[in-house]
Amino acid sequence: MDVLILASESCDPATEIICAPENVIELFEFSVPLFSIGPLDFTRTVVLTFLAMFIVIGLLYMGFRKRRVVPTKFGVAMESVVSFVRDDLAKGTIGPDGERYAPYLLSIFMFILVANLFELTPGINFPLTSRMAIPLMLAIFTWLIFVIVGFSKNGLHYLFDIVWPKSVPLALRWLVGLIELVSVFVLRPITLAVRLFANLVAGHLMLTLLLGSGWIFFAAVGDIGARSIIGIPWFLFGLGIFVFEFVVAVLQAYIFTLLSAVYIQTSVQPEH
Amino acid sequence: MEEIKGAIALIGYGLAAIGPGIGIGIVVGNAIQAMARQPEAANMARTTMFLGIAFTEALALIGFVLFFIA
Numbered sequence: 001m002d003v004l005i006l007a008s009e010s011c012d013p014a015t016e017i018i019c020a021p022e023n024v025i026e027l028f029e030f031s032v033p034l035f036s037i038g039p040l041d042f043t044r045t046v047v048l049t050f051l052a053m054f055i056v057i058g059l060l061y062m063g064f065r066k067r068r069v070v071p072t073k074f075g076v077a078m079e080s081v082v083s084f085v086r087d088d089l090a091k092g093t094i095g096p097d098g099e100r101y102a103p104y105l106l107s108i109f110m111f112i113l114v115a116n117l118f119e120l121t122p123g124i125n126f127p128l129t130s131r132m133a134i135p136l137m138l139a140i141f142t143w144l145i146f147v148i149v150g151f152s153k154n155g156l157h158y159l160f161d162i163v164w165p166k167s168v169p170l171a172l173r174w175l176v177g178l179i180e181l182v183s184v185f186v187l188r189p190i191t192l193a194v195r196l197f198a199n200l201v202a203g204h205l206m207l208t209l210l211l212g213s214g215w216i217f218f219a220a221v222g223d224i225g226a227r228s229i230i231g232i233p234w235f236l237f238g239l240g241i242f243v244f245e246f247v248v249a250v251l252q253a254y255i256f257t258l259l260s261a262v263y264i265q266t267s268v269q270p271e272h
Numbered sequence: 273m274e275e276i277k278g279a280i281a282l283i284g285y286g287l288a289a290i291g292p293g294i295g296i297g298i299v300v301g302n303a304i305q306a307m308a309r310q311p312e313a314a315n316m317a318r319t320t321m322f323l324g325i326a327f328t329e330a331l332a333l334i335g336f337v338l339f340f341i342a
Contacts, residue, residue: 191330191334194337198337255326258322259323259326
């Protein structure tokens with residue numbers, strides 16, 4: 001259990017009670033592959049990525065396998081997720097054109113939700129999105145979609161409207177254009193990825209520290225005696241943070257999807 | 273006088289959290305005011321509130337990420 005909470009593979013609680021990693025990044029890296037197929041090494045992160053993928057596919061397949069007149073409870077739950085993403089996020093933000101982007105938004109929403117909830121799943125306790133590669137890749141997909149949509153819908157006007165905004169007074173136009181250019185093409189994908197990454201890293205660190213310190217105080221009862229009671233408030237505080245992290249996991253999946261929809265919307269209908 | 277130990281990045285993160293803390297307070301407060309004044313527009317206000325929170329929060333998170341880079 002302690003190995004899973006600390007998520008550190010070299011940690012041996014039998015010999016050493018407090019296995020503090022040398023660098024905090026070690027909490028998120030699994031450099032030892034679990035197994036290899038040919039030249040491909042499968043670390044814990046890769047295995048969990050595939051697991052998340054199969055969970056998303058499985059949930060949607062089970063929900064929509066058969067069309068029924070009276071849907072099952074599970075089917076209704078999946079339908080409400082799909083209609084939330086399609087109607088509220090895609091159509092509500094992008095407009096009537098948004099239905100085209102609903103499949104993409106649904107996939108990233110479900111994937112990020114499952115990957116975030118791995119943080120709280122007993123036995124896994126590792127949020128996939130706390131490895132920068134995964135949120136960065138998802139943000140690059142969003143970036144590609146809104147750039148390609150912008151150029152294909154508006155042609156080169158898309159770029160001109162960003163660099164040379166007509167609604168701004170002439171004296172400031174070049175400055176605003178420069179800021180807009182950097183913020184649209186560079187800062188948008190970076191902040192999109194960093195927001196998800198940093199939220200999940202912070203959550204994983206807090207859970208590790210609080211639950212781990214609680215466990216360490218309990219485990220050290222032979223050495224420090226009654227003073228190990230100090231582990232109880234830490235453990236309870238950790239459980240409180242556990243509930244808070246559930247909210248964060250769902251909210252971050254929602255915000256990533258919402259921001260993707262907003263970015264696509266600015267490409268579909270540029271400001272007049 | 274006692275010696276102070278630790279990473280200065282921690283102070284940097286603390287400083288980075290001040291501004292967004294105030295900002296998120298303003299965003300949520302005004303969103304609640306909007307929802308109370310016009311409950312029928314609550315859904316729109318909530319979506320926009322989350323957007324505002326996300327943009328503001330990013331500043332604090334950049335401070336947090338500097339802790340890893342530094």
